[in-house]
Amino acid sequence: MDPVRNxxxxxxxxxxxxxxxxxxxxxxxxxxxxxVAHGRPERSVxxxxxxxxxxxxxxxAQRSAAVRADWGTGKLEARPDQPLRRPLASALHMAIRExxxxxxxxxxxTVKAFAARDVxxxxxxxxxxxxxxxxxxxxxxxxxxxxxxxxxxxxxxxGLAADVxxxxxxxxxxxxxxxxxDVSALCAACHELSQxxxxxxxxxxxxxxxxxxxxxSKSYSERLFRxxxxxxxxxxxxxxxxxxxxxxxxxxxxxxxxxxxxxxTAGYPYFVQAYGKAVWDAAAGSPITVDDVRVAAPEAExxxxxxxxxxxxxxxxxxxxxxxRAMAETAVADRAGEVEAGEPDSxxxxxxxxxxxxxxxxxSPARDALLKKGLIYSGERGRIAFTVPHFGRYLxxxxx
Numbered sequence: 001m002d003p004v005r006n007x008x009x010x011x012x013x014x015x016x017x018x019x020x021x022x023x024x025x026x027x028x029x030x031x032x033x034x035x036v037a038h039g040r041p042e043r044s045v046x047x048x049x050x051x052x053x054x055x056x057x058x059x060x061a062q063r064s065a066a067v068r069a070d071w072g073t074g075k076l077e078a079r080p081d082q083p084l085r086r087p088l089a090s091a092l093h094m095a096i097r098e099x100x101x102x103x104x105x106x107x108x109x110t111v112k113a114f115a116a117r118d119v120x121x122x123x124x125x126x127x128x129x130x131x132x133x134x135x136x137x138x139x140x141x142x143x144x145x146x147x148x149x150x151x152x153x154x155x156x157x158x159g160l161a162a163d164v165x166x167x168x169x170x171x172x173x174x175x176x177x178x179x180x181x182d183v184s185a186l187c188a189a190c191h192e193l194s195q196x197x198x199x200x201x202x203x204x205x206x207x208x209x210x211x212x213x214x215x216x217s218k219s220y221s222e223r224l225f226r227x228x229x230x231x232x233x234x235x236x237x238x239x240x241x242x243x244x245x246x247x248x249x250x251x252x253x254x255x256x257x258x259x260x261x262x263x264x265t266a267g268y269p270y271f272v273q274a275y276g277k278a279v280w281d282a283a284a285g286s287p288i289t290v291d292d293v294r295v296a297a298p299e300a301e302x303x304x305x306x307x308x309x310x311x312x313x314x315x316x317x318x319x320x321x322x323x324x325r326a327m328a329e330t331a332v333a334d335r336a337g338e339v340e341a342g343e344p345d346s347x348x349x350x351x352x353x354x355x356x357x358x359x360x361x362x363x364s365p366a367r368d369a370l371l372k373k374g375l376i377y378s379g380e381r382g383r384i385a386f387t388v389p390h391f392g393r394y395l396x397x398x399x400x
Contacts, residue, residue: 001283007245008276010303013056013173016273017245021237022058025228029062029203032226033069036167036199043223044190044202046175048210049230051388052270052308055205058230059171062203066169072098072161075171080372084146084182088170089115092157093132095168099161107160109137114153117142147185154189158198167199175204176213177374187218194224205230207387209377232267232389241272246280252287260293264300268389270308275300309394315373323352323366324375325399327384328392330355346385 007017025047035042045062047055059075066073074091078084089111096104096111113136136142141153161168172178178186186202193200204210204225214221233241239258246253253261261279265271275296279288282296316324330351349367353360367384370376375391376384386392 001251001280001285003281005249006277006280007249008273008280010270010273010277010307013060015057015060016054016241016269017248018241019054019057019061020241020244021233021269022054022061022230025058025230026061026065028226028228029065030069032201033066033071033167033169036201037069039197039199041194041197042201043194043226045204046210046214046225046227047203047205047230048208048227050208050268050386052268053230053232053389054269055230056173057269059173059203059205063169063171066167066201067098069167071167071169072096073169073171075173077173078175078177078182080177080179084150084178084186085117086115088150090131091170092153092168095170096157096160099164099166099168101160101164103163104160105134106137107156108132109134110140110153110156112136113138114141114149117144117149146181147188150185150189151192154193154200155196155198158193158196158200161199167201169201169203172202172204174206174374176206176210176377178213180217183213183217187214187221187224190224191218191220207374207377208385209379212379233269233272234267235262238262238265238267238272241269242276245276246288250286251280254287254289256290257288257293260290264293264297266390271300271304271390274303274308278303305394305398309388309391312375312388312391313395316370316375317366319366320370320373320375322356323363323370324386324391325395326352326355327376327386328395329399331392332396346379346383348383350382352384 009016029045032042032045047058049055063073063075072095074093074095076087076091092111093108096107112132112134116136140156141149143149157168190202211222211227214225218224242258242261243253261275265275278296278300279293282299283292313321313324327347330347350360353363356363371378374387377387378384
């Protein structure tokens with residue numbers, strides 16, 4: 001069929017034509033916006049899930065909902081090598097500008113002071129300009145103590161939003177990559193906002209171990225955030241993600257083709273889009289059949305192998321790749337048949353070491369490096385898992 005009319009969109013954070021299976025989370029966020037706008041107590045939100053399940057897409061959809069509610073919004077992506085001050089200041093700068101209040105200059109001065117503080121030297125950095133055309137405030141959010149400064153900053157932002165009669169929402173992607181001191185400060189600031197019922201909401205998205213990261217920082221974090229797991233789509237939602245955009249183009253799927261697609265993708269949103277794109281291009285016309293899916297499967301798997309799996313595997317060193325393959329092989333032996341689609345949730349680190357006939361301590365450097373690269377995560381002590389669905393299956397298929 002005509003590739004120009006192909007409606008499917010596999011891409012990092014790219015919104016699919018039909019955002020299926022996320023109605024409940026979007027509705028819950030609308031309630032959060034309404035409650036905060038009316039001065040009701042409400043928690044900030046944390047989205048967790050594997051790579052490719054659509055966390056960033058959902059985060060962006062929630063930001064769009066906040067914009068429709070006339071809130072000020074800003075977004076940042078956390079990076080392990082970058083302190084929070086500057087990206088958060090840029091996000092808040094955008095949110096405050098969207099509020100458009102005449103008295104916002106005072107708060108923007110506080111944002112500038114917060115951003116420019118050089119924690120290492122205790123001095124203000126004059127060279128870096130965050131694009132805020134007002135003088136930096138003195139004596140507010142500029143102490144150099146991240147927790148004190150962030151509490152003061154978000155309190156001022158919340159006060160401005162309350163005066164305007166609107167709200168501010170800050171969206172943090174890859175939240176698990178925040179530095180420990182920044183996580184602690186963010187938790188403390190959210191706690192302060194909640195206690196004072198200020199109209200500021202933080203929405204974070206990250207890997208499955210993000211709740212553990214937050215809990216390790218502040219013991220009250222499990223009560224501070226509303227956690228929402230973003231998982232693979234059930235059969236009905238996966239079918240809708242395929243059928244609805246195809247129907248808009250006058251194309252249908254046979255029931256057998258939809259069943260074959262779900263068997264291949266297991267409902268993971270990125271896989272649904274990748275297979276949808278390949279099948280559309282391979283099909284001669286409507287309706288799309290089982291044979292079309294089977295003909296297109298190698299193309300879809302190749303695209304996933306290069307762009308989704310392979311690119312991540314290439315980031316690993318030889319020692320790290322050995323560890324990843326051992327995880328994949330251990331997973332089958334450890335819990336074969338227990339989890340649908342043959343992808344166990346996690347494996348014991350001791351079992352990986354035993355598989356390689358090595359002492360666990362000797363593998364710590366490779367494991368820690370993979371954790372920092374975001375290729376694996378530890379949801380509980382002594383166990384590890386891939387951050388990418390079906391990564392173990394890919395590694396087993398490409399062994400040797």
